Amino acid sequence: MSIDIKSKLAGMKKTWLNNRTEAEKGFNGNTVPAGIYLFKIAESNVGSTSSGKLSWFIKSVVLEGDCKDQTVLTMLNLEHDVGQQIICQFINAMGYEVPEDISEVPTIADEFQKAGICFRGKLTYNKDGYAGMRVIEVIDNEGTAESTPEPEVEAEVIPEPEPEPEAEVDPLQAELLAFCAANGIEDVTDDSTVDEIKAMLGEYSMKEEELDKEEIELLTRAGMGDMIVKKSPLKPAAVRKKK
Secondary structure, eight states: OOOOHHHHHHTTHHHHHHHHHHHHTOBTTBOSOSEEEEEEEEEEEEEEOTTOOEEEEEEEEEOSSTTTTOEEEEEEETTSHHHHHHHHHHHHHTTOOOOSSGGGHHHHHHHHHHHTOEEEEEEEEOTTOOEEEEEEEEEOTTSOBOOOSSOOEEEOOOOOOOOOOOOOOOHHHHHHHHHHHHTTOOSOOTTOOHHHHHHHHTTBOEEGGGSOHHHHHHHHHTTOGGGEEOOOOOOTTOOOOBO
16 A cells, blocks of 8 residues: 655654754753763753653753753653662762652752752763763762762763563663763663673773773772773863674
């Protein structure tokens, strides 16, 4: 059966114009390019996405540079194992104690907004346009870095997963998936095995200065220490390339 292409396209004019407008705004409304910036949390709250998934929504304002006063929206998924681990890392990176009860997360989200936390972070985007944020350091009101006992940790967003049956999660698999999400590495899914993730990561080289201590320890523990390129002068927002 032949398809009337012109008629089908004519019926898509309205949605095309809407999506064209959204695309001009940038990835999911974010217009700030990937890179390292000084941010301040302007809004922080727990709510649901259009599909009903419970998430932590954070709007951060750029405080300096060419993108000053522009905002970045990140969403942390509360209904996914890896998403919950990322939220724990994010809370800890901001200098707060991770609660034992997940019902306390909305209160912490409100505290982040009231405190107007300033931090230096690395902004990335995954292939679906979701913004991810790795916290490098928390900044006090005088603009100096606060000392924290913990190393840098990542706070990244992952696309909402399809419903899947309950299954035991391999701790190493979860850590490698979180690493890929935080660093904008594509071609992995929640179903990817540890061996599949390692095989994909083997095609990349990582600069030592762009990795925090936990990431270096993870790659070494996973037997992938040879993909780390020894430290060289830091170039902000450097692009990671395949070998």
